[in-house]
Amino acid sequence: MRTLIFAIGLLLLQSCSKAPKEIHVGFIAPLSERATDLGIAPSKAMELAVEEYNQNKPEQAPRIVLHLCDDQWSKENALPCYNQLKNDHNIQVVFIGNSDGTLAIQESIERDKVIAVNPINNDNLLSSLNANTFKIAKTTEEASSIIGIRIIELGLKNVLLMNYPNDFMRRATRSVTSLLQERNIPYRVIETPKGQTEFSNETQLAVQQGYDAVVFFGYKEFGFAMKEFREAGITARFFGSTVLLDPLYFTNSDGHIIGTECTFFTQQDGNYVLAENFLTNYHNKYKNRPVSVWPVLQSYDAMKIVLDQFKEYDEATAEHDFANWLRSRLLNVRRFRGVCGNISITHDGSSRGIYFSLYKYQAKGTLVKLNN
Amino acid sequence: MRIGGKLKWAFGIILFMLVGEILLSIFINKNAKESYQYLHGLILPSQSTIQQIQSTNTELQLLLQHRLFNKSLREINRIKVISEVELPVLSSDLLLLRELDVNEKINQTILEINRKVKEQILISAKINRLLFLELDYQDEEKLSEIRSDYNNFILPNSTKIKHLLSQLEMEFTRLLNESEELNRSKLKFLTNTLIISGIIVIIFSLYVTFQTIRSITKPIEILKSHVAQIENGKFNTSIDLPTKDEFHELGLGITRMAKKIDHSFHKVKLKTEEAKQFTYIATHDLQEPMTSLKSFIQLLKTYFQPGNEGAEKCFGYIDGTLDKMSTLIHGLMEYSRVSNYQERSKIDLNKLVHSIKDEVSLLLHECKGNIAILELPKIIGNEQSMHLIYQNLITNSIKFRSPDRPLRIEIGVFKKDGRNIYFVKDNGIGMGKQHQGKIFELFQTLHNEKAKIGVGIGLSQTKKVIQEMGGEIWVESHLNAGSTFFFTLG
Numbered sequence: 001m002r003t004l005i006f007a008i009g010l011l012l013l014q015s016c017s018k019a020p021k022e023i024h025v026g027f028i029a030p031l032s033e034r035a036t037d038l039g040i041a042p043s044k045a046m047e048l049a050v051e052e053y054n055q056n057k058p059e060q061a062p063r064i065v066l067h068l069c070d071d072q073w074s075k076e077n078a079l080p081c082y083n084q085l086k087n088d089h090n091i092q093v094v095f096i097g098n099s100d101g102t103l104a105i106q107e108s109i110e111r112d113k114v115i116a117v118n119p120i121n122n123d124n125l126l127s128s129l130n131a132n133t134f135k136i137a138k139t140t141e142e143a144s145s146i147i148g149i150r151i152i153e154l155g156l157k158n159v160l161l162m163n164y165p166n167d168f169m170r171r172a173t174r175s176v177t178s179l180l181q182e183r184n185i186p187y188r189v190i191e192t193p194k195g196q197t198e199f200s201n202e203t204q205l206a207v208q209q210g211y212d213a214v215v216f217f218g219y220k221e222f223g224f225a226m227k228e229f230r231e232a233g234i235t236a237r238f239f240g241s242t243v244l245l246d247p248l249y250f251t252n253s254d255g256h257i258i259g260t261e262c263t264f265f266t267q268q269d270g271n272y273v274l275a276e277n278f279l280t281n282y283h284n285k286y287k288n289r290p291v292s293v294w295p296v297l298q299s300y301d302a303m304k305i306v307l308d309q310f311k312e313y314d315e316a317t318a319e320h321d322f323a324n325w326l327r328s329r330l331l332n333v334r335r336f337r338g339v340c341g342n343i344s345i346t347h348d349g350s351s352r353g354i355y356f357s358l359y360k361y362q363a364k365g366t367l368v369k370l371n372n
Numbered sequence: 373m374r375i376g377g378k379l380k381w382a383f384g385i386i387l388f389m390l391v392g393e394i395l396l397s398i399f400i401n402k403n404a405k406e407s408y409q410y411l412h413g414l415i416l417p418s419q420s421t422i423q424q425i426q427s428t429n430t431e432l433q434l435l436l437q438h439r440l441f442n443k444s445l446r447e448i449n450r451i452k453v454i455s456e457v458e459l460p461v462l463s464s465d466l467l468l469l470r471e472l473d474v475n476e477k478i479n480q481t482i483l484e485i486n487r488k489v490k491e492q493i494l495i496s497a498k499i500n501r502l503l504f505l506e507l508d509y510q511d512e513e514k515l516s517e518i519r520s521d522y523n524n525f526i527l528p529n530s531t532k533i534k535h536l537l538s539q540l541e542m543e544f545t546r547l548l549n550e551s552e553e554l555n556r557s558k559l560k561f562l563t564n565t566l567i568i569s570g571i572i573v574i575i576f577s578l579y580v581t582f583q584t585i586r587s588i589t590k591p592i593e594i595l596k597s598h599v600a601q602i603e604n605g606k607f608n609t610s611i612d613l614p615t616k617d618e619f620h621e622l623g624l625g626i627t628r629m630a631k632k633i634d635h636s637f638h639k640v641k642l643k644t645e646e647a648k649q650f651t652y653i654a655t656h657d658l659q660e661p662m663t664s665l666k667s668f669i670q671l672l673k674t675y676f677q678p679g680n681e682g683a684e685k686c687f688g689y690i691d692g693t694l695d696k697m698s699t700l701i702h703g704l705m706e707y708s709r710v711s712n713y714q715e716r717s718k719i720d721l722n723k724l725v726h727s728i729k730d731e732v733s734l735l736l737h738e739c740k741g742n743i744a745i746l747e748l749p750k751i752i753g754n755e756q757s758m759h760l761i762y763q764n765l766i767t768n769s770i771k772f773r774s775p776d777r778p779l780r781i782e783i784g785v786f787k788k789d790g791r792n793i794y795f796v797k798d799n800g801i802g803m804g805k806q807h808q809g810k811i812f813e814l815f816q817t818l819h820n821e822k823a824k825i826g827v828g829i830g831l832s833q834t835k836k837v838i839q840e841m842g843g844e845i846w847v848e849s850h851l852n853a854g855s856t857f858f859f860t861l862g
Contacts, residue, residue: 335457
């Protein structure tokens with residue numbers, strides 16, 4: 001009898017002291033080198049989302065632990081980062097912003113039954129990947145096409161497009177050139193190698209060709225190109241991608257970035273009140289405001305959407321096949337009221353509801369919305 | 373039925389009725405919960421969805437109108453949000469209501485709305501796409517096509533959707549009212565049922581409880597009255613309870629026990645009578661030959677010449693022995709009479725003890741003794757018995773007084789454990805512990821020949837009288853220091 005009571009007591013003690021389930025989530029992000037505005041601030045936004053979730057989660061819901069890995073915005077680092085996170089922390093969900101990196105880890109996530117979420121880009125190619133990949137972000141092609149439309153609208157006739165050699169920038173370039181082709185507007189595309197900081201050949205070409213529009217679909221190195229172009233007397237309108245607010249872009253361009261038009265997303269384009277509230281919380285926690293708002297807002301929403309599923313964590317089903325459980329839940333996300341807007345996830349894992357607008361670089365670190 | 377069975381049945385019935393009441397209550401709760409869920413899980417969300425579609429549809433129409441006639445590009449993203457996220461989701465939400473299969477009319481209306489919304493989404497997306505540039509507004513052909521789309525599809529569709537949604541809303545409002553009315557009447561009926569059944573349960577439970585208690589207390593009352601009769605000496609009582617439970621068995625047992633007691637009492641009575649008869653015969657019949665013997669001895673004395681020392685001595689012994697025998701027979705007669713003192717009356721013990729003090733005043737005077745009588749109570753008892761008790765104890769103190777000091781007797785009473793304890797205390801010769809247990813036995817006297825006075829009847833007679841009254845007597849004594857006799861009365 002005593003043994004029985006002891007055993008029951010032990011069982012009760014064990015059940016009382018049972019540690020809450022923990023789920024490890026990874027974020028492969030550029031924390032150094034390049035496109036850090038897509039990594040540092042977004043990782044803080046994710047930390048904030050996780051913190052809010054852990055503090056307010058239902059009792060039965062698992063605790064979430066976020067782990068970061070710096071891929072330096074290079075697809076070569078994506079898989080090592082993923083392996084490190086998987087081996088060290090047994091992550092079950094991975095966030096990754098780099099489109100090439102997302103492609104690089106496809107086989108591994110399918111093998112490991114890990115759910116991948118891209119909180120930065122959402123393009124056609126990514127949407128055709130395996131069923132474990134979700135894209136909670138703006139549509140790359142759609143956002144970039146705004147530049148093409150703007151060029152047509154302004155009646156510009158000779159366009160130079162320079163793009164960084166990655167899938168995202170190539171895709172952005174293609175979405176512009178397809179529009180230009182429709183309107184028979186001549187254009188030229190130059191893909192520069194990684195790390196190029198000297199653009200004398202391109203400058204010379206631009207002077208010779210008399211381009212009235214130059215599109216810079218790349219990162220901070222293109223700041224040097226902007227500077228060289230302007231110093232060479234080129235007065236063409238400048239257009240850029242979604243990453244113009246990288247402070248080094250301004251520095252490298254020596255201020256010539258001002259006046260560049262780009263597609264962007266701020267709280268004005270999303271659920272303004274929620275977004276402002278989030279940015280205030282962000283400021284209160286980190287004592288600064290993110291330079292580039294859209295990656296932060298998108299990352300926060302992407303993480304919140306995933307965390308929202310854990311609030312109704314079904315241990316029996318999830319333990320058996322976590323990826324399947326989370327996938328089916330994410331595919332049913334409809335009108336999630338996020339900071340970016342009301343977001344739905346479609347059958348192919350891509351999201352709808354985040355729409356970029358046209359902005360103009362007005363002063364250092366400041367963009368203003370056009371067509372407002 | 374046995375008592376255990378009765379109680380089990382009674383509790384079982386009450387429990388069963390309570391369980392029934394609880395089940396009914398659960399049923400009512402469940403019913404109310406289902407009704408609430410029906411209202412809040414179906415009708416109210418449906419109305420909310422309808423209202424959202426209504427407002428979103430109107431917003432879309434106005435946005436498109438603005439884009440078309442005010443050449444505005446600002447609404448592009450909002451139209452995208454409506455046509456890509458909000459309307460598809462709301463429309464699919466509405467479609468889900470069909471699965472509930474409320475009625476065919478609603479299902480048809482939902483399908484029609486869904487179809488119209490899809491058309492609206494497609495045309496909106498087309499207009500949004502075609503009017504992307506300011507330049508597009510300069511293309512009259514394109515503009516004309518778009519206006520045609522707007523006038524021929526968007527406007528009529530929007531009106532149709534509004535109309536269908538209003539119909540649907542009315543239908544759901546009707547359902548809501550019907551459902552609320554039905555729930556109200558259903559809940560009222562169920563609540564009334566619960567109250568009435570509750571009252572029935574209470575009344576029936578009270579009846580069952582009363583009957584069960586009565587079936588137990590009634591035999592107890594009967595048994596109690598019979599036991600009282602037995603207590604008063606009516607042993608020929610017969611208890612035959614009409615039930616077949618333990619009380620019936622108990623009644624039969626008590627009847628049997630009473631009969632046995634009656635039989636034993638009868639036997640004891642006979643034996644007592646026999647003993648009395650024997651004592652009477654022994655004492656009375658022995659007295660007579662004793663008297664004859666004494667007469668013959670007196671006659672025999674006359675045949676002897678005076679001066680015959682040996683004969684005189686023998687006659688002296690014979691007289692002494694005969695006197696002693698006579699005293700013993702007399703004592704035995706007195707002792708046997710004790711049980712005849714049965715008459716009870718109110719006795720003032722102060723008065724009684726003072727009268728005894730007067731009776732023995734001569735003896736007291738001779739031995740220069742004194743009796744101190746403390747305050748004594750008035751009691752109900754047999755006066756003869758009380759007289760005998762105090763007379764024997766006082767006489768005893770006088771008999772066994774000390775030659776070394778004047779006799780002092782103290783008579784009183786004190787309370788202990790709620791009982792009156794009476795005492796008679798003297799400063800006589802006292803006795804050792806070895807004698808204290810024997811002095812109440814018949815014909816037992818102190819072995820100290822010097823102090824041997826009496827025949828040993830008084831104290832045993834006193835003890836018998838006290839025991840007859842249901843009391844007890846004991847002594848505390850120290851040699852040469854005196855004795856105290858304590859006694860209680862039943």
